[in-house]
Amino acid sequence: MAIEHTFSILKPDATRRNLTGAVNAVIEEAGLRVVAQKRIHLTKAQAEFFYGIHRERPFFGELVGTMTAEPVVVQVLAGENAVAKYREIMGATNPANADEGTIRKRFALSVGENTAHGSDSLDNAKLEIAQFFSGNEIVG
Ligand code: CMP
Numbered sequence: 001m002a003i004e005h006t007f008s009i010l011k012p013d014a015t016r017r018n019l020t021g022a023v024n025a026v027i028e029e030a031g032l033r034v035v036a037q038k039r040i041h042l043t044k045a046q047a048e049f050f051y052g053i054h055r056e057r058p059f060f061g062e063l064v065g066t067m068t069a070e071p072v073v074v075q076v077l078a079g080e081n082a083v084a085k086y087r088e089i090m091g092a093t094n095p096a097n098a099d100e101g102t103i104r105k106r107f108a109l110s111v112g113e114n115t116a117h118g119s120d121s122l123d124n125a126k127l128e129i130a131q132f133f134s135g136n137e138i139v140g
Pocket of ligand 1: 112113117
């Protein structure tokens with residue numbers, strides 16, 4: 001199977017609680033490799049663009065507010081079937097519905113503070129990675 005790249009955000013609830021290493025340990029134990037990573041403070045414009053598909057949803061303002069309140073860690077993860085693999089180990093968006101052992105079951109506080117974002121398709125992974133990383137920042 002081909003090696004894929006997927007895009008990840010360790011969200012403000014993870015940085016605030018000093019959990020980025022704990023989440024990275026789950027990622028690495030699952031066989032995914034962190035091939036790019038940086039800690040940034042998202043601007044409102046960056047968050048609104050990134051989550052543009054949700055612009056009409058009732059939670060959009062809250063989502064942008066939460067994502068810009070404190071720093072995040074943006075990442076590129078590499079591995080076989082990385083897009084689906086990362087979604088599997090993150091668990092369901094709402095931690096109340098997430099399987100035991102998943103990142104969101106273990107660490108998330110709520111659907112809005114759900115610790116991690118991962119791309120939902122290979123096409124979106126490419127777009128999301130391109131918003132935050134240039135090619136020479138990704139070192140496999
Ligand atoms: P994420 O995978 O980053 O993609 C969109 C985000 O919107 C999602 O994780 C949740 O954190 C957030 N979200 C989805 N549904 C709700 C909701 N009902 N209320 C608040 N935030 C939500």
